[in-house]
Amino acid sequence: MELTGGGVDTFEKISAGHIANLRAHLGLEGDMSVGEIGRGIGRNAIPLADILTPPNGRYLGIDIVRPSIDWCSQHISKRYPHVMFAWFDAQNTIFNPTEHCPPRISAFLSMTLRSIA
Numbered sequence: 563m564e565l566t567g568g569g570v571d572t573f574e575k576i577s578a579g580h581i582a583n584l585r586a587h588l589g590l591e592g593d594m595s596v597g598e599i600g601r602g603i604g605r606n607a608i609p610l611a612d613i614l615t616p617p618n619g620r621y622l623g624i625d626i627v628r629p630s631i632d633w634c635s636q637h638i639s640k641r642y643p644h645v646m647f648a649w650f651d652a653q654n655t656i657f658n659p660t661e662h663c664p665p666r667i668s669a670f671l672s673m674t675l676r677s678i679a
């Protein structure tokens with residue numbers, strides 16, 4: 563619970579905790595491709611933008627909340643083209659209650675792989 567949720571006051575502390583976990587458990591390196599499903603408002607994407615080094619180091623963050631995907635694309639990808647975001651239109655009663663496109667796993671996977679490749 564200490565590493566999810568939170569507000570402005572805990573944004574950086576939680577972000578640092580996530581990066582420390584990625585280093586400790588996955589051996590995070592600058593030339594890795596990182597995918598995050600449920601990327602929220604970019605708490606992990608922002609530090610990863612500096613850690614990951616293109617062309618091999620890159621990030622794809624997927625979420626069902628379109629406005630935050632649009633914001634991150636505009637503000638983060640513009641400056642860091644190796645950091646990409648994609649909207650996945652899955653319905654969720656809390657985060658995406660009004661969208662109704664049923665998730666199609668094959669379409670989702672091909673979109674993800676196209677973006678990472």
Ligand SMILES: C[S@@+](CC[C@H](N)C(=O)[O-])C[C@H]1O[C@@H](n2cnc3c(N)ncnc32)[C@H](O)[C@@H]1O
Pocket residue numbers: 565566567599600601602603604605606624625626627650652654657
């Ligand atoms: C608790 S937030 C965590 C955000 C981010 N990982 C972080 O650490 O700051 C969970 C996120 O998952 C997203 N989410 C929920 N269901 C999802 C789904 N089926 N596919 C993709 N993202 C989803 C939500 O929109 C929300 O942004």
